[in-house]
Structure formats: structure tokens, C-alpha cells
Amino acid sequence: MVDGEPRSGVEPPEPPAPETASPVGPAAERMLCRDDVNGVITGVAAGLGRHTGTDPVVWRTAFAVTALAGGTGVWLYIAAWLLTRDARGGPAMLEQLLDRRLSGEAVLALLGAGLALGALFSLVGGFGWTTLVLAVPLILGGLVAHNRGVDLSRVARRLPEWLKSREPPPSAPAPEPSPAYYNPAQPWAAAPSGPIDLAVVGRQAAEGGGDCGAQSPPWKTSRRDRDGGTATKRDRRRGVSLLGVVCWVVLALTAVVFALSDEVSVGALVGPQAAPLYLGGIVALLGAALVVGTWVGDPRGVTWAATLVTLLATAATAVDLTQVRFGETAWRPAAASEVREPFELTVGQARLDLTALPLEPGQEVTVRARVGFGSLEVLAPETARVVVHGRAAFGSIELGDSLSQTGTRLDLNDVLEPVSVSGEDGEEGTAVDAPTLTLDLRSHAGNLEVWHVPT
DSSP states (O other): TTTSOOSSOOOOOOOOOOOOOOOOOOOOOOOOOTTTTSSSSSHHHHHHHHHHOOOOEEEEEEEHHHTOOOOOOOOHHHHHHHHHHHHSOOOHHHHHHHOOOHHHHHHHHHHHHHHHHHEEEETTTOSHHHHHHHHHHHHHHHHHHHHTTHHHHHHHHHHHHHHOOOOOOOOOOOOOOOOOOOOBBOOOOOOOSSSOHHHHHHHHHHGGGTTTSSOOGGGGSSSHTTTTEEEEEEHHSSSSSSHHHHHHHHHHHHHHHHHHHTSSSHHHHSSSSTTHHHHHHHHHHHHHHHHHTTSSSSSHHHHHHHHHHHHHHHHHHHHOOOGEEEEEEOOOOOOGGGGGSSSEEEEEEEEEEESSSSOOTTTEEEEEEEEEEEEEEEEEEETTTEEEEEEEEEEEEEEEEEEEEEEEEEEEEEEESSSSOOOOOSBBGGGGSEEEEEEEEEEEEEEEEEEEOOO
């Protein structure tokens, strides 16, 4: 065709302009990485908190609480460390071993499945506090996820698909340039030759360049900032506070429990028999409030309340909270019937005075005392033979001026012979006629002291 001549025939259509593809696949994937900046040990909990938009304290608490159930939380933490990528977006260890990509949603689903399997295995020996420790965080996590719009049934259906995917893992990020000195004869950096596509540069900056640490953690930004600087009327006034409604229902439930038990005491609420039902009912009530808050009402504060009640329920199933004692106390039994039950103090300082205990010649009496964290001082009459069986995980054990041990895992078995012995007629007797006090003393961390004192 010559320039200037009329065009004849039908011209071929021009090729369509290439459309900008929407970011799908790995580019649009929400990366789950460890957070080295806000992390405490390995950054796993901080990374999970940033990915889910929750405070890392919630994740750390969940790992610590489930660790009480046969070490399940420890194994879950190790699994999370193997499944999460490093802080710069490099492939996770299991992604490299399996040669496949695992999305953040798949990692969360695997952790939830592991917690569910642990709860099921704990049912083999019957329902107990181990099952409760694992089931309560699992239920709370599911309710919170549902409250945030996560379709749990869809996640369960897609988990096998994620595991069967053969998509290769992400490549390791390029190493950062090493620092260099300034040389006036050599430019600091040379610009690449050719044109630069600013659209590509802007898209890479928006995606964070594959670096997980490009954005601020969601729990450190305000709701106004997350919503783009706008606050709707519903954000300012969201209706009835569901936490307030739950508090009134809990008060009514507490009154019913007191009426059925015919006593008003803490033991009726958090005792070994009542705690699973009472505290478990409150946890279920808070979970229902989270679900209702998805549609109506104001659920703010419900998640923290549910976390606190869950920790209390876990503690109540592990120990008898009605026997928890704090402070400084003194015991001075005056009859043999008063030493049948052990003397116990959770945290503090205790003194056990056995000088007022009536002892007959040749009589044997066993006294048990427990102090979890603190000190225990035992005063025994000098006319008695004292057989001491003391154990302490950490601290010291002293038997008068004759023996002292300090360190860890202490196990002391020794005897304090009587200083003087009185017979029935008031005359000095023999050591064979001396009464025997057998002391069974225990402590997790603290000092145990046994002394002979005159009566």
C-alpha cells in the first residue's frame, strides 16, 4: 500500500490492548510469616496475630494453656514454626521439604485440625480436664472465626485440596545489598537502562514486595485507620452491649447455683464438682454472644471476657481453687484430730507450731504440710524425736543447726533426736520413750525449716 492511496478492503482488526490481570494466585495470597520485630521467642505468635488481626497475647495464651494438656501446645507451636515463612517471605521449612506451597489459610486450618485431633484423643480415657483445656480454645477460636465471617465448613472442605496442591513453594528472597562506602569516583547506584513501568513499581509497593513486615500490625492501628479514615454511625453506636447482657445472665445463674446448693460460698461456684458446669456454662454463653454479635448488638469486650473465663475454668479443673491460700499464716494444733488433714498454703509464709500438741511417751504422730511458693517454719518440742521427709523443687531445707541443703530437686530424709526426755513420773527418761513426730513437708519453690524448741 502506497501512502496517500485510499485503503481498500477490510482492514484486519487491531490486536486488543492487554488487560491488567487482577492479582490472583501467589501474588494475591495473604502471606503468613513470622514477625521478628514484635516476636518474643521465634515470632510465630506475632506473625499469627498480624495475619488474623488479633493481639499476639491471645495466641501466646492459647499455646501456653494447651501446653498444660500433655504438651499439646508445645507440639502445635513447633508445627506452626515449621509451617510459617520467615520474616522476609521466604519459604517455610515444610514447604521446602514437601516442595509445595501452603497458604496462610491452610496453615491456620492445619493448626485447628491438630487441636481438634488432640481433643478427640483425650476422650480415649474419658472426659476430663485435659479435654476441657483443648476443647474450650477450639470452640472459642471457631466462634471468633465465624464472627469474622469465616465459613468453617468451606475451610474444612478445602483443606484436602490445599494439601494436594502441587504448586511450588515461593522462592527465597534476594539477599539485601551489603553496605558500601561512598566513592566519589564511582556512582552509588546506576539506574537501569530502558523505560521504567511505574504501574508495576506501584503494584509491587502495594503488595509489600513480598516482605511480610511491610505493614503495621492490625492490632496497633485504630478502627478509623483500618476503615480508610472514616467512621460510620454504626461504629459509634452499635446497639445493646452484649457483654452487659451476659453479666446480668451470669448474676441470675449465680443466684440459681446458690439456691440449689443451699450455701453462699466460692466453693459452690468454682469447686471441683461445680466449676466445669458453672464456668463452662459462662464460656458457652459468651460464645453465643459472639455469634449473636455478628448480626445484632455490640460484642466488644466479649472476646476478652471469654478468654479470662476460659483461663479460670482451666485453672479450676487443674487445681481446687477453694483451697488456694495466700499471705502469712500460723498453725498451732492443740489436739491429734487437728493434724489429720494436711496444712496447705499456696503462696506466702507459714509457721507450724507443734509445741501445744499433746504427745504421750512412745506415741507416733504424722503431720503433713504443703507450701507452694514461700517459706515454711516448723517448731517441734525438744522432747520429741522428729523424722523429717522434705522435698522441694527449688530452694533450701534446714534441720536446726545440724543440716542444711540448697539447690534444686531436694529430697531430704533425716532425724532430729530429742534434746531431753521426761518420763511419766517427771524424771528424765530414755530416748526410747520419746514420742515421734513424722513430718511430711513439700514445697515447689521456697525454704523449709525444722527446729527443736523448749516447751
